Amino acid sequence: KSSLDVRAQKAAHSKSLIFEPRIAASQNFQTLYGICHAGFEELCQLDSRFIPFGKTLFSEQSQYEDRSQMTEAENAELDKKTDAFLRLAGGRLRLMPTIKAIEWLIRRFRIHEHNTTMLLTSFSPYHTITAFVTLLSILPADLPHVYRFLDPYVKSLTHPPRSILVHQATHNPDFLATISAFTLDTCRAQQQYPALISFWGGIMAESVNGMLDRMRSGRRSIQKSNDQNLLHQIGPTISDALIMSKAPGLQVACYMVVAVFVAKGDLDDAAISALMEQLVSGWTAESLRPGLVCLSMLAHYRSAKQMSGRVTKALLKVQNLPALLSEIGKEHDIGKLTNGLCLALIDRVYKKGDTKGLAIIEFLLLASVLNEQQTAAVFKSLLLAAYKVDDQVNEQGQLRKDLASTIIRLSQVETTVRGIFMQAIDDTDVDLDALEMRLDIQLRSRALPEP
């Protein structure tokens, strides 16, 4: 029996990311430590955040630590350290020093057996590189449930193609949840790297697209419950990612997912409004432009017109908003967002006496980002606001003056929108004589005697 044990131990000891099994089996921990620690030291030079692991996973003492001799608590602590190390090392898995360092954790602490899910997840953005196949070759035969789909690739020792990962994420909520949790935790720890963000964003976007296709049902009640299930499944991840201001890349990846979700799914207004508010509460200078594009897509699929107070306030804080919107409008349909913003700003004018928005409205009405009907509707609302503005919010009459001069300037522009404004004036049920008197302006052109 004991010779069987020895053989089993030797076989286990021969599992290596770097060495042939025969060579690996003959190595002692002191030799290995020398090789692997050199890799670890190189990592520390590349990124000082690795240094603290020199006191734990890579300490001199680690050479003599045997997992099977540790208490449960010590093992749990080791798992935590391993997770933290793998998250940080994830960005450098294509570098030999990283592979050497991970080799230590595999040989000494058997993380391929004890932390299989974490190890595979941290390698998953690199499923096309040779090291991934090497990793598959040393995993225990009984893979964790979430990675069972890799069995055929373990047997054939080939790379799983991206389509298999997408398929798995589409059909197995646990897999999508595993890579999402890893990605978000990594971002929370400020250890994110572009490969991870691209990997997660791409898999997430494609699987959401796939799930929406799969859940399509002709029966309304089934469709409704499918939509709810999907929102329940991915909503919390999206919400968390949207507000992660310290990881703007993750936010942009999330906008990508939201764009797919809102364009293809049949989300109700409440869900869309919630996404809009989360989006604007989390965006930063770096994620602002794609954030605005995503916001415009959300607005496009929402039936409510006016932007909510929170979204409006967030938009008002954006520097050079009108110019930014008109620039974005050249490539994207931002009509509904702009329209909703203008209506909300007009609301603020006559409800709160806040005229800051007037300049924005004026700019946007002339920036060709609204279609004809939207332009007419915003202009009509402006007229209506001027008509309704009361003295309570207008103590010095300044508000009325500001509104009047905006309306006058707009009705005198020389571009084609002037026709829309004139038509809007004709179409309004507002008593124009009264309005002109109130504002002390003249809106309709009258035949003036030649000077």
Next chain:
Amino acid sequence: DVDMADDGTGGDDVYPAVVAPQRLAELFDTAPSFAMPPIEDMFYQVTKLFSTKVAVAAA
């Protein structure tokens, strides 16, 4: 009163986007995750695929 809802983008004419899964896959299959274009570029490519402006033009 002015009809505030009359802006021509009422919910009735907004339909879910129809995008074949292959078209989305093609975007991401161009390179491994570690060699992909910046995420912001990927975002714009995805939005182009899903925005109605492009869908109409392509029809």
